Amino acid sequence: MQRYFVTQSYADAQENGFKLTGDDYHHAVNVMRMKVKDHCFLVFTDQRAIIGEIINISEEDVEFKEISKESQNKELPVHVTIASGYPKGDKLELVVQKGTELGASEFVGFPAKSSVVKWDAKKLAKKGDRLVKIAKEAAEQSHRQFQPTVKLLTSEKELLELAKDYDHVLIAYEEAAKSGEQGQLVKTLSVVKPGESILVVFGPEGGLTPQEVGSFETAGGKVCALGPRILRTETAPFYLLSAISYQLELLT
Structure with a gap:
């Protein structure tokens, strides 16, 4: 229907x-x-x-x-925001479409240091309109009860300011996977309460720099790995959302 x-x-x-x-x-x-x-x-x-x-x-x-x-609740018990360093091509569109299907509440794009694409205000506005439409169509298709919002930022500093508004902030960092870090995601999902908010920061194709990771840690973020494998920038958010759904929906 x-x-x-x-x-x-x-x-x-x-x-x-x-x-x-x-x-x-x-x-x-x-x-x-x-x-x-x-x-x-x-x-x-x-x-x-x-x-x-x-x-x-x-x-x-x-x-x-x-x-x-409608009586069945379709939403994740926590509010998840996916923050993606601007990737190349239409990868952000894929993240918004599939991330909406998987239950994300909000998408934030930001210019990371290793982002190749450079969008001016006009391009950001046009891109934003398209992403809002994609999120709406994906929310309708997946029978969501909430249409995710989309924010496209002009600086990384804006994201650092936004991070203060979240209950939990995670930094998906490939070096953590290489070093064998395994516990932070599990720890966060074991203490998060229904209704709380989680911001997860993902780098673009080149990843996040150590300096960027340090800035997000100063803002309260915690570095985490998403399993032992290195995931593409457009794949990592899907892993994260699937893990949250499994932990907070399927195991309850």
Whole structure:
């Protein structure tokens, strides 16, 4: 069943009417060719979701009535932010798409010292719009109850400032894997509490420099390895999110 994210809380939508407008209206009417009495999921900003039945289609919106509420929780018990040093090509798009499917709450891109790509403000804005769209489509496809946010930063300093707002900060560092470090990820996942936030920092293709790692450690981060193998920049976040899901969802 098709899924759409509504930019209102459930209470506001109740008051104003359950409706789709804009791009979602176009998708429902012109792409999916939905008709009166068809059903779909509507997801609200407070992570509540319902099954709605179309009762009217006008030239501007699709109007629904509530049939039932979605009862199953689809979200990870902790809020996970993936911070990626800007990689080459479309790798960040892959991270956002698959990371959304795996449960990430937020994606942050930043210019690491070894990042090859250089995006000006115009390119960052265009890239950001595309990544938001990718996250939305992936959240709909994977039946999320939350649409992840995307932030593209212009400096590493901005990320260091953001790190202060998280309960836990991990630094995925390939040198830790080479040295045989095995415990920090397990330790963090054993103490994290439901509702807490985790920021995980990943380097681009060239990895993080020792100086960058030192800066993140000063900001409260802890170095961790993701198993004994060296993972690509676009693969490492998927390992991390899968490990979190296994530890906090499948073992409970």
